Amino acid sequence: MDISRFHAAFFEESREGLQAMEAGLLRLESAEPDLDTINVVFRAAHSIKGGAATFGFRAVTDLTHLLETLLEEARAGSRRLDGASVDALLEAVDVLGGLLQVAEHGGEADGAALNRVQAKLQALLDGAAAPQAAAEAPEESAPDKWRVGFTPEPSLFMSGNDPLRIFRDLAEHGELETTVDDARLPPFSQLDPFEAHLAWDLMLPGSVPRDAIEDAFAWVDDQCALEVEAVRAETPAPAPSLAAADPALPATAADPARHAEADSSIRVAxxxxxxxxxxxxxxxxxxxxxxxxxxxxxxxxxxxxxxxxxxxxxxxxxxxxxxxxxxMLPVEFAFSRFPRMVRDLAARLDKKVRLRTSGEATELDKGVIEKIVDPLVHLVRNSIDHGLESPAERRAAGKDETGTVTLSAAHQGGHIVIEVGDDGRGMDRERILAKAAERGLQVPDNPTDAQVWDLVFQPGFSTADTLTDVSGRGVGMDVVKSNILALGGQVEVRSTKGAGSTVVVRLPLTLAILDGMTVAVGEEVFIVPLNMVIESLQPGPGQIRTIAGDTRVLRMREDYVPLVNLREQYRLPSAANASGNPIAVVVEADGRRLALEVDDLLGQQQVVVKNLESNYRRIPGISGATILGDGRVALIVDAGSLGNVAPAPAAAA
Known part of the structure; x- marks a missing residue:
């Protein structure tokens, strides 16, 4: 059988396993080690090892063998996972991720990193393990036999795994007696392979370590019901209850909640x-x-x-x-990478940092999640490097020497709001203004705090006195804003000197559907994204003025905004039935307001966005297209780039 067709499932499960290992190791480092967390990390390593051995990925198998050996000692209570052990295990997880990447996509593995981490793990294994108090308890005599009740779920067979491998592993430890209980099978005429269950009753010699039995089932513990019982000559062996899980093992599929969750999901490309x-x-x-x-x-x-x-x-x-x-995926997929990043960055900068997250279950389109990760990384790095003070500075300021970085997500209407905050020094208004003057940036008279904070998004802007390999080069915050705007989102900053700063990112829930205002321009219909629209009005006499020769502006109360004629912008002829009384749609994009001159407002509707660039080519001032109910194609206005596009010569009326 060609098992290569199961590669994709193995690599996907391995990535999930690596995430579980990293999260578990970080919990072990930040809290008192507990057996449940150690078991989670062990099972993930054991599962990866089993799959890698099946597919012949020798380097992955060898490394995970060292990992699970160290973790097995921790499970047995003969080793305490101290800081050095956790550091080595986290480094091994990184190297393991690299090996899996090479196995999946090809390339050269980092041999030096692999040798280094294997040497660290072996040194820990060769060193004196710290015995626990439990190890001093009198050792219980071995049973005469082990009785194992094993009922695999149908999903185990459908996932491409080979459950008979368990029997081969067990048989290596001694004579294996097996009995199949087919009582749960319905009559053949009613047999459904997706619902059928077979139960095995296994007997093993008592000389086999219980851990070896549990290890054989570790890679399928969420796809079976399992019970391991010690059988002694002086006591009759009770019939195994195949629906109950062994309390000494981590939760298995016998747990109804976990079982239901496992059966209710499938992998789809x-x-x-x-x-x-x-x-x-x-x-x-x-x-x-x-x-x-x-x-x-x-x-x-x-x-x-x-x-x-x-x-x-x-x-x-x-x-x-x-x-x-x-x-739609929970935003936890984006948040999950930050505990490790915060840990490593705090160590490099010699700062004490705690990360607090909330709203991880808030759902967001997968495409948006993938594109928002890099901006969030920049924001979290800036919070730790620029926002948080050193422990000594925080003590001097009467603060907890451990700074706090917060990541939160919540739904607001048809958007998701993600906030990245810290309780650090906050932004220095005067220092930012001084840097802006030094660089010759235009700043309004008596600027508001929001206008001052917005200066940090200018390309190359930085108030750092020294450059580090983390930040300070003025690269990053402008990229953050441009990436967020490209997603149809908005970004703003709140800051209080001495109390900290918060960056607020507002994003659409999905990129595939858009709420838009339909407008007529000549004989064509355009869609203006509704989240950009501030108001629409019909300019009165004297509200439109021309300055600097050819620049038209619209007077709105006490302010003037640039006025862009979409007919001229897109080289369209005037409509034969145009009223001659244009309408101005005021939008806000890239932090500035713009008035779009159109012939008529047609209404509001939700449209399905089509990628114009992949189907035709990129057009300045257009972000996509949709198909209207009458079959016509309507272009979606990219208001953010209109101010940067030179208008085409006006077409003849």
Whole structure:
């Protein structure tokens, strides 16, 4: 059998295992070690080792063998995982991740790093283990036999794993007696392989260590019900209760909650989900076209048809929301990388830092999560490097010497708000203004705090006195803002000197659907993203002025904003039925306001976004396209880039 087709599942599960190992090791370092956490880390390492051995990834197998040997000593109570042990294990997790990357995508492994971490682990194993008090307890005599009740779940067979490997492993320790209980199988005529269960009753010699038995099942402990019982000659062996898990083992599939969770999820390739979303988008467009075609029908004569179309619209909307939710992931996928990063960065900068997170279950589109990680990394690094003081400075200021960095996420309307904050020194308003003057940046008279804080997003802006390999070169904050704006989001800063700073990032929940305002420009229809629209108005006499020869501005109360004529911008002819009374749609993008001059407002609607660049080419001032209910293509206005695009010569009326 060609087992290479199971590679993708192995690598995906291994990545999850690495994350579990890292999270568990960080918990062991920050709190009193507990057996449950050690078991989580051990099971992840053991599972990776088993898969790597199956596929012949020798380097991965050898390294995980050292890892699980060290962890096994901790499980048995013969070793305490101190700081040095956790450091070595975390370094091994990093190297293991690199080996898996090479195994999946090819390339050369870092042999020096592998040799270094193997030497560290071996040195720990060769050293004197710190015995625990439990080790001094009188040793219980070995049983005559071990009785094992094993009931695999159907998902174990469907995942491509080979449960018979367990029997081969157990047989290496001594004579293995097996009995199959088929009482739970329904009649053959009703047999469903997805529901069928077989139960095995296994007997092993008492000389086999119990740990060896548990290790054989560790890689499937969430896909089976398991019980291990000691059988002694003087006591009758009770029949194993195959529905109950051994209390000495970590939670297994016998735990109803965990079992239900395991059975309720499947792995699906992202491209399949994207194809499904695209098809649903086409269905939404078709439904809108049918609804528009039916608008002129007599509601009495065509009552049944119109009722069916209304039902179709409701069902289509529900289907769209359900399919879109498939791509929604908890923001924890982005937050999970920060505990390790904060730990390592604090050590490098000789600072004490605690990380607090909240709202990890808040869901966000997978595509948005992938693109927001880098900006969040910049913000967290800046909070630790620039925001938090050294322990000595914090003590002098009457603060806890351990600084706090917070990461939170929450839904607000159709957006998600992510905040990155710290309780450090806060921003120095006067220092920022002085740096801005030194660089010749334009600053309004009597600027507000928000306008001052916004200066830190200028390219190359930095108030750092010295450069470090962490930050201080003025590279990063401008990238943060541009990346967030590219996602259709917004960013703002709040800061209080001496109390800390918070960066607030507001993002759309998904990039596939957009709430927009439809506007007419000439004979064409455009979509203006609704989250950018501030207001719309019909300019009165004297509200539009021309300055510097050809720059038009719109007077709004006590302020002037640039006025961009979309017809001229996109080289469109005037509409034959244009009223001559243009409308200004005021939008805010890139932190500044802009007025878009259009011929008419058509309404608001939710549209399915199509990538124009991949289907045609990149067009300045346009961020995408959609298909309207009448079948026409409408372009989506990129208000953020309009101010940077030179308007084309006006077309003849």
């Amino acid at each position: 992202v491209n399949k989900v994207d194809a499904l979303i695209n098809l649903v988008g086409e269905l939404v467009i078709t439904q809108a076209m049918l609804t528009q075609r039916a608008e002129g029908l007599d509601p009495v004569a065509h009552e049944s048809l119109l009722s069916g179309l209304a039902q179709l619209e409701r069902n289509t909307r529900d289907l769209q929301e359900a399919v879109m939710s498939v791509r």
